[in-house]
Structure formats: C-alpha cells, structure tokens
Amino acid sequence: MLTAGDLAGVAAAAPDGLRSSTSVPVTVDGAIDGALWVYAEQTDAFDRQAIAELEELATQLALGLQRLRRAGQLLQAVARQSLLTTAIDQAAETFVVTDPTPAIIYANPAAIAASGYSLDELVGQNPSLFSSGQHDHAFYVGLWADLLNGRPWHGVLINRRKNGEVYEEDATIAPVHDAAGTTMAYVAVKHDLSITRGLEADLIRERSDRAAVRQMVSGVQPGELKATADSFCEAVVGLDGFDSAIVLLTDPSGYLIPIGCRGPTALRRMVGEGTRIPYPDGFNQKTDVSALTVDGATPSSVRWLTLAMVEALLIDGFTAVGCAPLVWRGEVGGLVAVATRVPVGVEWMQTRLGILAEFGSLAGVLFGAQAEQHEQREAQRAEIRDVIDAQRFHPVFQPVVDLATGRVRGYEALTRFDGNSAPDQCFANAHLLALGDELETACVAAALVAARGLPADVWLSVNFSPEVVLSGHAARTVADASRPIVIELTEHLPIGDYPLMREAIQGCTPARISVDDAGAGFASLRHILELQPDMVKLDAGLIRGIDADPVRQALTSGMCHFARTTGTILIAEGVEAEAEAETLRGLGVELAQGYLFGRPVEAPGGAVMT
Incomplete structure (x- = not known):
C-alpha cells in the first residue's frame, strides 16, 4: 500500500512538460496494493469518463496480480504437499x-x-x-x-x-x-514390532542356549574320541530345535571323517564306517557358519553330506542343516553339523548361526587336541596304507641250522621296509592303527612268493601276532604254501584267551607253531604250557654271552630238559660267536640262528650255509 509520502514523491517526479496527472488505487484482496499513475500534456485532461476507464483498468490489473500471487502460493502448496507425500511413501x-x-x-x-x-x-x-x-x-x-x-x-x-x-x-x-x-x-x-520382538526373542534364546551349552559341555566327560564326540552330540540334541548332530574331523587329505553322531541310523553307520566327506562347496573353513536347506529338489546345496546322508535326513523329516568350523589354535580341525525338523528350517537355522559358532568353538576346545592326534594318526595310517598297497617292503631270509651237523634246516622270513624303517616299529604302528592284520598278511604273502627258490626240503618260518592267528587270516595266508611252514607267534600283544588261541592254532594245521622270544616280553612259562608249541625260540638276550655266564647256562639247561621231556624243539636266536655255539651244543640245544651262520638276505644263496 502507498503512503501519503509516496504519493508526494511520485507527483514531484512528474516529467517536464506534463500539465496534469491522475492516480487510481490498485486494490488486492480489499487492501491498496499500489496505484496506477497517468500523466498528460494538457491541463485538466482527465474527466470523469477517463477516470472511470482508469479505475476499470486498475481493477483488471488488481485481478491479474491476485491471480499471479495465488498461482505462486498454489505452486508452493503443491510442492509442500508433494514433499510430504514422498516422505510418507518412503x-x-x-x-x-x-x-x-x-x-x-x-x-x-x-x-x-x-x-x-x-x-x-x-x-x-x-x-x-x-x-x-x-x-x-x-x-x-x-x-x-x-x-x-x-x-x-x-x-x-x-x-x-x-x-x-x-x-x-x-x-x-x-x-x-x-x-x-x-x-x-x-x-x-x-x-x-515383529523385527524388534524377534531380535529380543533371538537374544534371549541365544543367551539361554549359550548358558545351556556351557552347562551341557561341563557334563561331557573327556575320554576316547568317539565316546566324547557322541556325548557332545547327545548334549546338543538336548537343546530345543536341534534334532541331530554330528562331529567330523579333517583327515590329512582334506576330507571330513565323522567321529560322533546323534541322529538317524544311516548317519551313525557312517561314523562306524569312517565315511570320507568333502567340505561344503564354497565353505570357508575358517570363518563360515552356514545354514543349508535339505530338500530333494536341490541336493546340490548339501553335496557335502553325500547322497546317502541327504536321503537319511529326508526320510527322517529334517528340513535344514547348519554347520560351523571346529577351530583349534587358529586352525580348522573339522566341522560340527546339526539338523532340525522345524517347518521353516532354513529361516530358523539362520537365527541360530550364533549358537552354531558357539558349538564350533566349544567342540574345538573339546576335540582340538584329539583332532590333532587324530590327524597325525590318519597321516600315519595313510603312510602304512601306502606301504601295504604299494608293497614298499621286501622279504629277507635268515637260515636256521642244526648245531650238530651245520646243515640248514629252515629259514626265517623277515621283512625290511623301504627307507630303512625299523620293522618292529612299523608293525607296532600298524597294529595301533588297526592295520597290523593287513600288514602282517601282506608281508607273509610276499615271503611265500619270494621263498619259492629255497630248497624244497627246508621249512619256512613266518611271523604272525596272536591277534592275526585268532582272526583266521594266518591260516588262510599259509594254507596253499608249497613247503612246510612254521608260524612264529610274535610278542607284540599278550594272549588273553588261551582256549580260543589253541582252537585258532588247530586251524593252521599242518603248519607247526613256535613261541618266539622265550625269556622276553609276554613269552612266559605259561605261554609254553598253555599252547604246547612245536618249537620254542630262546631270546637273543638269553643267548648272548652264555659261554661265560653260568646263570644263563643253568636256565638254558632247564629249557633243554623241558624240551626233551615234551618233544619240543629249541632254537637259540642271536648266536654271533663260535664260543656261544659250542656252549649251546654242549647243553643240548638242537638248532640255532644268528649272524654266525648267516645274515638275512633277499634270496638264499652263497652267503647262506647249506
């Protein structure tokens, strides 16, 4: 709106030469918003008609200003409304x-x-x-x-x-x-609030689960690896929602070997069979904690379970599997896998990744040291398996001579391993790794083949441990031998059941039986009395230096009396000096074996006495 001062200023600013002027107010929304000024050269140029026309013009001008301003306000309102709508929509x-x-x-x-x-x-x-x-x-x-x-x-x-x-x-x-x-x-x-409530529930459940796991693990009694693993799995399945659990350790070739399980019979059978399972595709062994679906349409998602394991899970109604690495000293030594029957299995398992990681960590504590030992054991087992399969050994033969005539009466087949590994240690390790039976039968089978060049009238002595004789493998190995066989019972392990052992020995007929290393290890007087062997081999420790030791001579003399009474043949082992041989002849020992008569060689020949 123009003030009186504004009007005076406008009038004073009239251009030179103009004689008259008039003004009409411009009113917008009932208020003067401005004025329309008109000048003329003539005096009294504006009559009533002219002023009426100017007033109409001012009215039109006011309407235009009003419309423009309202259009601007509308645009601003629209802009504000659009912003609000966008904000609400997003x-x-x-x-x-x-x-x-x-x-x-x-x-x-x-x-x-x-x-x-x-x-x-x-x-x-x-x-x-x-x-x-x-x-x-x-x-x-x-x-x-x-x-x-x-x-x-x-x-x-x-x-x-x-x-x-x-x-x-x-x-x-x-x-x-x-x-x-x-x-x-x-x-x-x-x-x-679903997400918030879900997170709260997950947090409460996770805290509860972790407390339960800690209590659960405190009740797991460390012991033999499989028993501990089974106990761990039993405790895991005791937690809500987890219906099966399995612990797997990594073998030297990078595969998983199941060692403990709580679940379907098919899975438990795989533990007993030592089934080798590859790691999940794309599974980061050090960091991954995963939830995988179990369904017939996408078995590739659980390829690592093997088809048989997937089928076992499907038959029993499992819907999802979760797995976590078993970490010990910063290294992965295996895997803990669990399964659930919850209807929305994968979604449920995804909410349990934290507790799965806890399973892996706790399993690492429980089985870490045992996993290292297991890995070392499996590496040794692989080495011995390679020795057997690739036949990384060869037989050698040492003569057994008649002390009275010097004639060779037989040969003992011994085994030498590639790389100069100690035979006793190799056989002992094989037995510890449940491969002793296979290694012994493989070595004896190789000796029977290599001994075909021996004179036909001499016997061949082969070594078997009592457990291999008890298994029946010794009898089957020598059944088709082309020459007389003597089975020497080695002393790696004690004999626990003499009647059963006697029955197994009968199954080895016509092979004769010899008790090895009498005077050492488990070869006691009871062994000889219970088994009534055809031959008894006197230990080298008893024979060494016998020529100068009256005590050794007295003990050997007593054994000679026993042999004469029972019809048992005595063989002195480890004879290295002529004086020892002479003393043994005088005591009545019939046969002898040792470096004095010949070293073990690959093929009987010039170095062997005949």
Whole structure:
C-alpha cells in the first residue's frame, strides 16, 4: 500500500512538460496494493469518463496480480504437499488415513508391505480388516473414547496379516479437524514390532542356549574320541530345535571323517564306517557358519553330506542343516553339523548361526587336541596304507641250522621296509592303527612268493601276532604254501584267551607253531604250557654271552630238559660267536640262528650255509 509520502514523491517526479496527472488505487484482496499513475500534456485532461476507464483498468490489473500471487502460493502448496507425500511413501513406518466413518482412504507402501494387502484391497475397508481378534471389547471402547473426544490414542495393536500371521504394531491414532473443529479424518502412524520382538526373542534364546551349552559341555566327560564326540552330540540334541548332530574331523587329505553322531541310523553307520566327506562347496573353513536347506529338489546345496546322508535326513523329516568350523589354535580341525525338523528350517537355522559358532568353538576346545592326534594318526595310517598297497617292503631270509651237523634246516622270513624303517616299529604302528592284520598278511604273502627258490626240503618260518592267528587270516595266508611252514607267534600283544588261541592254532594245521622270544616280553612259562608249541625260540638276550655266564647256562639247561621231556624243539636266536655255539651244543640245544651262520638276505644263496 502507498503512503501519503509516496504519493508526494511520485507527483514531484512528474516529467517536464506534463500539465496534469491522475492516480487510481490498485486494490488486492480489499487492501491498496499500489496505484496506477497517468500523466498528460494538457491541463485538466482527465474527466470523469477517463477516470472511470482508469479505475476499470486498475481493477483488471488488481485481478491479474491476485491471480499471479495465488498461482505462486498454489505452486508452493503443491510442492509442500508433494514433499510430504514422498516422505510418507518412503517412510519405514506405516501410515493409514481413514474418513470419519471410518473407511480407509490412504495407505502408504509400508502399510501395504506390513499387512500383505494391496492398496486396492485396503481402500474403502474398515481398519477392522487388520484385527486379529485378540483384543477384547473394552480395549476398543477405550481407544474410541480418546478419538471421539479429540484426543490421540497410543498403544500396541495385535493385528493379523493377509497370510494369517499375527504381528504387533506400536500405534498412534489421531483425529484431524477442520477450521470449525469437525473431525475430517483419522491418521494412524504405526511401527511393526515383529523385527524388534524377534531380535529380543533371538537374544534371549541365544543367551539361554549359550548358558545351556556351557552347562551341557561341563557334563561331557573327556575320554576316547568317539565316546566324547557322541556325548557332545547327545548334549546338543538336548537343546530345543536341534534334532541331530554330528562331529567330523579333517583327515590329512582334506576330507571330513565323522567321529560322533546323534541322529538317524544311516548317519551313525557312517561314523562306524569312517565315511570320507568333502567340505561344503564354497565353505570357508575358517570363518563360515552356514545354514543349508535339505530338500530333494536341490541336493546340490548339501553335496557335502553325500547322497546317502541327504536321503537319511529326508526320510527322517529334517528340513535344514547348519554347520560351523571346529577351530583349534587358529586352525580348522573339522566341522560340527546339526539338523532340525522345524517347518521353516532354513529361516530358523539362520537365527541360530550364533549358537552354531558357539558349538564350533566349544567342540574345538573339546576335540582340538584329539583332532590333532587324530590327524597325525590318519597321516600315519595313510603312510602304512601306502606301504601295504604299494608293497614298499621286501622279504629277507635268515637260515636256521642244526648245531650238530651245520646243515640248514629252515629259514626265517623277515621283512625290511623301504627307507630303512625299523620293522618292529612299523608293525607296532600298524597294529595301533588297526592295520597290523593287513600288514602282517601282506608281508607273509610276499615271503611265500619270494621263498619259492629255497630248497624244497627246508621249512619256512613266518611271523604272525596272536591277534592275526585268532582272526583266521594266518591260516588262510599259509594254507596253499608249497613247503612246510612254521608260524612264529610274535610278542607284540599278550594272549588273553588261551582256549580260543589253541582252537585258532588247530586251524593252521599242518603248519607247526613256535613261541618266539622265550625269556622276553609276554613269552612266559605259561605261554609254553598253555599252547604246547612245536618249537620254542630262546631270546637273543638269553643267548648272548652264555659261554661265560653260568646263570644263563643253568636256565638254558632247564629249557633243554623241558624240551626233551615234551618233544619240543629249541632254537637259540642271536648266536654271533663260535664260543656261544659250542656252549649251546654242549647243553643240548638242537638248532640255532644268528649272524654266525648267516645274515638275512633277499634270496638264499652263497652267503647262506647249506
């Protein structure tokens, strides 16, 4: 609006030569917004008609200004409304607007996603569409009491999604009034509590599980590897939701060997059979804790379980498998795998990755040292398996001579291993690794072949441990021998069941039996009395220096008396000096073996006495 001072200034600024002027106010929305000034050269140039026309012109000018300004305001309002709409559409919170009836007139994308209904399905519906039926009548009476009295309501709504799933929402519902105070609409702003509730439940469950695992592990008694692993798996299955568990250790070739299990019979059988299983495809052995689906359509996702394991899990109704590395001293020594029958298996297992990692860590503590020993054991086993399969050994033969005539009566077949490994240690390791039976029979079989060049009238003595004789493998190995056989019972292990041993010896007929190393190890007087062998070999420790030792001579003399009485043949081992041989002849020992008569050689020949 122009002031009096503004008008005076305009008049004073009239151009030179102009004799008259007039002004008409420009009024916008009832207020003077400006003035229209007109100048003329003539005096008294503006009559009433001219002024009326100028007033009309000013009115048109005011209308134009009003329209322009309102258009600008409208554009600003539209811009503000667009920004608000965009913000609401992109908000993570759900927004639902109803009319007073109340019928839904707007729902943002978050509300659509949370409820599972499309916008078309929501518009025009009463919000009771979301009701789960878990609120009573009094709850809604209190809610509407606030809204009808113009107050906003805040609380937790238990609603139901379109798919039937019940969920909780933290909600604020407020009435919207016009300028007269009349309710135009209701606006609900809600936050889905499902994720929050789920995280809280997961945290509580994880804390509970970890406490249970710690208590569970404290009850696992360390002992033999498989028994400890079975006990661990039993305790894991005692936790809610875990229906099967298996512990696997890494072998030297990088495969997994199951050592303990609680689950289907097929899985337990694999533990007993030592089934070798590859690691999961893409599994980072040091960091991965994974949940895998179990279904017939995608067996590739659990290839590492092997087809038989997948079938076993499917038959028993398992839905998902989880696995975690067994870590010890920063290195992975195996894997802990668990399975569940929970209907939404993979989703459930994904919530348990933390406890799976706990299983792996605890298993590392329980089995770490044993895993190292197991790995070393498997490496040794692989070495011995290679010795057997590649026949990395060869037989040698040492003569057994008649002390009275010097004639060779037989040969003892001995084994030498590639790399100069000590034979006694090789056989002992093989027995510790449950390969002693195979190694002994392989060595004897090779000796029978190599001995074909020996004179036909001499016997061949081969070494078997009592357990190989008991297994029947000794009898089967020598059954087709082309010459007389003497089975020497080596003393790696004691004989626990003499009647059973005598029965096994009978199965070796016509082979004769010799008790080796009498005077050392487990070869006691009871062995000789119980087994009644055809031959007894006197230990080299008893024979060495016998020519100068009356005590050794007395003991050997007593054995000679026993041999004459029972018809047993004595063989003195380790004879290296002529004086020893002479003393043995004088005592009545019949046969002898040692470097004095010949060293073990690969093929009988010139170095062997005949």
